[in-house]
Amino acid sequence: MVGAVSQAPVPASRRALLGAVLMFGILRATEGRKLKFVNLVYRHGDRSPISRYPTDPHMEKDWPQGFGQLTQVGMQQHYELGQYLQRRYKDFLNISYVRQEIYVRSTDIDRTLMSAESDLAGLYPPHGQQIFHPDLKWQPIPVHTVPVRDEKLLLYPLKNCPRYAELMVETENCSEYKEVQQANQDFLKRLSANTGIPYKNMLLRNVWSIYDTLYCEQVHNFTLPLWVTPAKMEHMRQLKEFVIKSDYGLYKPKEKSRLQGGVLLKQILQNIAQVVNGTNSTHKLIMYSAHDTTIIALQMALDIYRLAPNYAACHIFELYQEENGSFTVTMYYKNGSSSETHLLTLPSCTESCPLEKFILLTADVIPENWHEECQAHRSSIQIELILGLTSGSCFLLMLIILCVKLQCRNMYQSLGYQKLASQNEPDEEDHETRDNLKPKGSRGCLL
Template sequence: MIHLYWCFAVFWSFIHGATIPPVKDGEMELKMVHVVWRHGDRSPTTTYNADPFQEDSWTFGGGGWGQLSPSGMFQHLQLGKKLRNRYVNTGNSTYNFLPAVYDQKTMYIRSTGINRTLISATSNMLGMYGQDGYGSTAGIDFPDAVGWPRGFVPIPIHTVDYDSDHIGNMDSDCPRREWLWNLAQQSDEMKAWRSSSSVRSVFNNLTALVNQKWSLEDFWVVPDALFIEQIYFNETLRQKNLWFTDDFYNQIVAVNDQIYMYEYGIFNKTVTMQNLNIGLELLKIRSGPLMNDMIDRINKKSACTYKKNETGCNWINGLKYFVYSAHDETVYSVLVALGLERFAIIPHGYPLYSAAVVVEYWRNSTDNNDYFKLVYHKQSGDDFTVMTNEIEECDRDYCRMDVLEQVAKKLKPDQPIDQWCLVTESSGSYSISISFLSFLIVIYNFFLL
């Protein structure tokens, strides 16, 4: 009896990941995985006034604007299965890295506070850990009760306030980003682009056709709605909007793609205004918080594993898998930060539904240095593609971690992002004002003494 109990205890420990051997590729050992994905297929988040398909046209996912569709749920179910095949210890996965049965110490799922990203995360976890036959046990991992889906293991999805989520939501409340964007639009490059005949023609034609004017930052509403309506109402769309043609739609998309690039600070040449590199400052606001959140966690993992006298390591020691369930712009922010925006695919110049960029942290046992591997899942149905060597400073599948650190350092906001977003003046002037304020505080305290 004791022998049987011991065997069961060992087996139980094994399937829950306690005895998973290290994942190695020659001298490299996998230590942690970060995944940034876009939600699945959804309804439009809004539309133009003259659109025949208003909010009551969208009934799936609870109905209304911006809701995940059954197709979007399935896309993430499939991505979850692909991630399981890559990382979960099933004996035949690419890397037997995560336990076969969900272990809360090994993974953390963070989502923006929007229905479609929360449900995408749930759908993804259903594919990764929630299927019957995955090894979970009724009564331990899920209720052994009539009515509970067999094998479904609920996994917590953590979230924060959407408007102040500067890591996952690239359109969070941030006055500095709006101020920089207004400056950018006054640059010679953007004014020349905006007044070019091709761009002016698209704006003028669209305004006349739908009787609505557009700011650059709101222009995306039209191509986004039209893209989704072609999926769900293609024939009716063309019947009701006789002006809609594939050629005009492609012109609209091309304009929107360029706006998107400008918003992320991608200019043909350096734009300097008020002593600021506007492109860099926009990227610091949009990409900086996420890139630094990832690299800080990787560095903490490394320090807790390989340095002595580190504190606060209990949580990070067990953590292997961290997810950001977010948006097209979140995935795009990683690609732009690494100089890989060219991999954002058509028909839009940004990642499509369930696109995912993966940053794998590896440790070299020979030189005792940290490395990373960049992996991309372009869209639903695709496999994972290693694209580390597409980064300018990297020439192999594995790249030195200091390359990623330098990217994060370059894009790090000058102050904590919730404070930096409130600064609508140049970084230099802000630093001077802070120094002067600190000086006044010191003098004040001196006289109090």
């Protein structure tokens, strides 16, 4: 949940941005409300499945370009989204492509790169001198990217974050997660038998990939196995939504957001800050071509997530300068190229949220130093390890003492001696042994 304005901590970087907002908002008063900047994040278009399950009758060769690739349906979806953006911003962007106005970044994955290119084809059809071939209504526009191994902004969940890995282990040990896992054991067993995935490997998160494969096949009119019923598909979809919730929320959601979606939100706020303070006076539109998990992580950080995004879903941030010179942020969401666009409201704010308030409300999910915050909490792990080793050592020492006693007793008896002991001694020894052999209680999960 996003905290109240008075409770949210304001790090140094946020204070600097707030100062810029207030200063430039006063100095740059304008006549009427004006759109100053747009930052949007969209999911790639329709694609083939990422993989197949063992008993899947359909092979990778059955898809024109193989697994995980943008289909022609996906290309059309993003072309239509580009046309929509052209109509929406016809009075804001130049009708022709101007390189200073727009910056596009994509993950280094075929389907997102191709989605960005399809989107730009719809947004900027060539005009006049931009037409380099009379029969081709298209022009090349740069799409920037970085190698997947170096991606620290758009591919979620972000990798190489030990603390996030710890949080996921803790999440899966929480009562709510265990209850869902236990309640679905029979369903998972049947799913294991139907898909050929060994039951020992059939975890809740496996359901997401199975559902995705079947969904892609269903959309493209592949014949599905008889066991795939509408009820089973809906059951898998609901489990997918639960896994999404557990990945980015459910347990310590703010800390998860600082390590995940808050990273992208921080960059978007920095992009806005550059417009506000005048260091970016040319870019009117920044586009990020990414994935469903990108939008999920971002919306979880904003505490506005509802359902998994459709293909070509688009989350829009618009920065306005009001008549009095102040700045506001308005968010819109279009859940697919054929869906209506609707307003999104940050909790505890208005639809046109004052920028300084937007910054304050999101301050607790913005990381100050991601690398430092990603460090594992080794102290707690070491304490548990020490306690475990100490308990084990004590138990082992007790067994050794018991064995020595028994050996000595046998030796005394063989020499003709009889050990004299108090009447209660054997009972006390047996009681202590039983206590040490009792199973230790599982550690609870505090939300």
